[in-house]
Amino acid sequence: MVKVAVIGASGYTGAELARLIQLHPQFELTHLYVSAGSVDKGKPLAQLYPNLIGTVDLPLLPLDEMALAQLGNQTDAVCLALDHLISAELAPKLLALGLVVFDLSGGHRFADASVYSNFYGFEHPAPELLTTAAYGLAEWQAERISAANLIAVAGCYPTASLSALKPLKQAGLISDGSRPVINAVSGVTGAGRKATINNSFCQVSLTPYGVLGHRHQPEIELQLDHEVVFTPHLGAFKRGILATITVQVPNGTTAADIDAAYSCYNDSSVVQLLPTGQWPKIDDVANTPNCLLSWKLDAERGVLVVVSAIDNLLKGAASQALQCMNIRFAVESGL
Ligand SMILES: NC(=O)C1=CN([C@@H]2O[C@H](COP(=O)(O)OP(=O)(O)OC[C@H]3O[C@@H](n4cnc5c(N)ncnc54)[C@H](OP(=O)(O)O)[C@@H]3O)[C@@H](O)[C@H]2O)C=CC1
Numbered sequence: 087m088v089k090v091a092v093i094g095a096s097g098y099t100g101a102e103l104a105r106l107i108q109l110h111p112q113f114e115l116t117h118l119y120v121s122a123g124s125v126d127k128g129k130p131l132a133q134l135y136p137n138l139i140g141t142v143d144l145p146l147l148p149l150d151e152m153a154l155a156q157l158g159n160q161t162d163a164v165c166l167a168l169d170h171l172i173s174a175e176l177a178p179k180l181l182a183l184g185l186v187v188f189d190l191s192g193g194h195r196f197a198d199a200s201v202y203s204n205f206y207g208f209e210h211p212a213p214e215l216l217t218t219a220a221y222g223l224a225e226w227q228a229e230r231i232s233a234a235n236l237i238a239v240a241g242c243y244p245t246a247s248l249s250a251l252k253p254l255k256q257a258g259l260i261s262d263g264s265r266p267v268i269n270a271v272s273g274v275t276g277a278g279r280k281a282t283i284n285n286s287f288c289q290v291s292l293t294p295y296g297v298l299g300h301r302h303q304p305e306i307e308l309q310l311d312h313e314v315v316f317t318p319h320l321g322a323f324k325r326g327i328l329a330t331i332t333v334q335v336p337n338g339t340t341a342a343d344i345d346a347a348y349s350c351y352n353d354s355s356v357v358q359l360l361p362t363g364q365w366p367k368i369d370d371v372a373n374t375p376n377c378l379l380s381w382k383l384d385a386e387r388g389v390l391v392v393v394s395a396i397d398n399l400l401k402g403a404a405s406q407a408l409q410c411m412n413i414r415f416a417v418e419s420g421l
Pocket residue numbers: 093094095096097098099100119120121122123124125126149166167168169170172190191192240241242275276277278279280398399402403
């Protein structure tokens with residue numbers, strides 16, 4: 087059994103990940119942590135999430151210096167379901183203890199530290215680590231993930247977008263000089279568990295945010311090696327992301343070319359193509375680890391529309407982290 091602890095376990099992604107690890111036949115969930123001063127320290131996780139009663143019995147422990155120092159003897163891997171800067175500060179300490187670190191935040195997704203000052207609002211505290219991290223988009227980075235001790239689990243919108251776009255890029259089906267246009271809507275759990283005025287029920291409607299400046303635009307561009315225009319939206323539902331992506335394809339592109347590009351997912355149980363004419367819905371992916379894709383081509387005008395749907399807390403975070411853990415420790419799926 088591989089022993090795993092979760093830090094940030096009372097949050098939305100941490101709680102999902104705790105459940106998935108607990109149910110995995112080859113992982114043992116050892117500890118759940120919150121901050122040293124957390125109002126939830128000492129409470130069983132299942133008190134915060136009663137759907138976990140009988141599944142996860144562990145309490146939320148305060149992560150003080152002593153708990154941190156002991157982790158090296160108590161566990162093999164640690165998952166960070168934390169704010170980006172806190173993750174970036176903790177990761178070097180955990181790696182120094184010999185632990186394998188799976189970071190669900192954006193704290194290690196860029197080799198170039200200047201992205202953190204430009205898009206995240208902080209100077210990265212451990213820039214020397216950034217080139218050692220494997221990007222955790224499971225279907226595309228298995229080789230690097232299997233060899234890394236620091237895995238930067240892919241972002242939620244980037245997962246939806248890249249799952250749709252990478253097969254096209256790989257097949258040369260994105261016109262040179264064009265920028266795919268990604269319009270994506272996320273449910274409110276994407277903003278985390280902490281209450282703010284922007285995620286309060288009566289405030290949420292359907293609106294874009296982060297226009298021409300969201301931190302996921304450079305993440306998508308880096309991993310796609312192609313410029314895009316990305317516009318996120320917040321919608322009045324709990325969980326899920328639906329991305330509608332418009333792509334300019336080269337002259338002469340046929341439906342058979344698109345089919346061939348997406349055949350890379352033929353053996354995937356997670357990323358699945360819907361039959362032509364059937365579009366994914368949020369309800370089809372909420373509470374599942376799947377990414378559902380569907381597309382339509384206007385061959386005459388060279389325009390392709392691809393729709394991609396995921397659960398932001400699962401394929402966009404926790405179940406993707408579990409996929410990465412499966413790859414890193416060479417164990418069976420357990421999803
Ligand atoms: N929500 C989503 O859809 C997605 C989120 N992510 C990323 O995953 C990370 C977690 O997100 P999410 O679950 O939504 O966040 P939440 O705000 O829901 O949870 C954050 C967790 O971190 C804990 N925490 C805060 N400070 C510390 C600390 N110093 N030490 C230990 N624990 C701490 C909080 O508990 P307490 O404050 O009580 O200590 C809580 O358990 C973020 O980086 C986010 O960007 C990635 C993909 C999707």
